[in-house]
Amino acid sequence: MSKDWIVNEETGDRVDWVDCDFTHLATPGVVGLTPYHPGKPIGELKRELGLDDIIKLASNENPLGPGAKALEALKQLPDLGRYPDGGGFSLRAKLAHHHGMRPDMVTLGNGSNDILELITRTFVAPGDEVIYSDHAFAVYALASQAVGAKSVVIPATEDYGHYLRAMARAVTERTKVMFVANPNNPTGSWSTAAELRDLLESVPDHVIVVIDEAYFEYAENVADYPNAAIWVSEIANLVVTRTFSKAHGLAGLRIGYGLSHPQLAELLNRIRQPFNVNTLAQLAAEEALNDSEHMARSVALNNSGMQQLTTGFDSLGIHYLPSLGNFICIDMEQPAHSIYDQLLRRGVIVRPIDNYGMPNHLRVSIGLEEENTRFLKTLAEVLGN
Known part of the structure; x- marks a missing residue:
């Protein structure tokens, strides 16, 4: 195995190894793995496209964040x-x-x-x-x-x-x-x-x-x-x-x-x-x-957000799967990754799920009311509605 370095000709700095391959040292199960890909972070989209106004509905997070009791404990x-x-x-x-x-x-x-x-x-x-x-x-x-x-x-x-x-x-x-x-x-x-x-x-x-x-x-x-x-x-x-x-x-x-x-x-x-x-x-x-109060608010927000999104999908003629989570899976009836990319360029992060064997679907987390509204409006624009 070569241990030579690739050298930047202008600065003389070492920038990378040449021809290093350690896969033969890994166990068979690890060699064939494809790493888990989480929802795109907001910071990553900012770096890629230079956007500042971004909402993330990709990782099934609670849009309210921690409750007051948990935050007080952290202080x-x-x-x-x-x-x-x-x-x-x-x-x-x-x-x-x-x-x-x-x-x-x-x-x-x-x-x-x-x-x-x-x-x-x-x-x-x-x-x-x-x-x-x-x-x-x-x-x-x-x-x-x-x-x-x-x-x-x-x-x-x-x-x-x-x-x-x-x-x-x-x-x-x-x-x-x-x-x-x-x-x-x-x-x-x-x-x-x-x-x-x-x-x-x-x-x-x-x-x-x-x-x-x-x-x-x-x-x-x-x-x-x-x-x-x-x-x-x-x-x-x-x-x-x-x-x-x-x-x-x-x-x-x-x-x-x-x-x-x-x-x-x-x-x-x-x-x-x-x-x-x-x-x-x-x-x-x-x-x-x-913190039962925070839990009640979180569930109530999710219920209202779910209703808001499903009503919006009905008006757009988009089929969705009934969900008991804090997310909903929608069928774009076409390869969904291009729609995902167009939403990204408009500062809206959702989740493509082609890696789950569902290439025509997007998973959308329930957000705050204003986030759900922006998502529905942006999706309508992408679809030309």
Whole structure:
């Protein structure tokens, strides 16, 4: 392998390596990975196009941000020269009380993505199978491929939902983990309490079933939508994941958690990185958990914003998928990336989802009323309406 440098002829500075290729040193699962691409940051669009007036409706963030209680906790700066509580004792105790279970059933993560990866690394070996639905959250595929697992992707239903009976039928002796997002990102689709319960009762004990409830707070008052956390104490092979990044408005602090049988939690804890949740995240999450007023405002804003967008789509003749999240998936009936690019040039960031096998769709996060209005107006301009 060459270690010669490319040198800037004018300055003499070294600017890059020549012909360095380390892919043969990486594990097979990593070599084939395509990195996760998040929604475009506002700063990146500013640098690319020189725009200043930008709205971002791309990453399913709470447009209200953190609540007053979480913000107040962040002002009380602790001694940041000390490591955080590696076991998250206080936050785990509050989460356990909130869910009516024991603290040793709670695993803290650097976002709920961290819990999804911990589960895969703990229970899945190369050649094992992981089951998830088509059009499901991208991290399931990334985490599975990284450990050398065989992904068993089940076709979605006609309305882009999880085909749970087919997922149950796909289980073999090699199946180790099954991921179910409820509601699902990016489609917004969901499974009812009866459907999920039937799945859990039909899956054998050697399969860890993960119900990803990142958007739970937006959906919990919908008829037939289940709170899977109440099943954790009776179904030993169930893990439920939640996050503070969405409705709680703490996306920038990266804090989530998993609920499971104590032995499953203990196994996850064996490979959990030391101090994986920072001090500020723990403090803010504790206060966010108790801020019912902020949660009520966030859900109310999401409900009104969802109505605002769906009414706008109806007037524009745009088909959309029903959603229980803080986002909505719209069908442009043509390759959507060009529409995404035109919106970008006008300072509106949404999310193309061709990487989810939906090249004609865009995912749009629910924003503030004025942001939703601007998006609808700009979309109409792009479409020539």
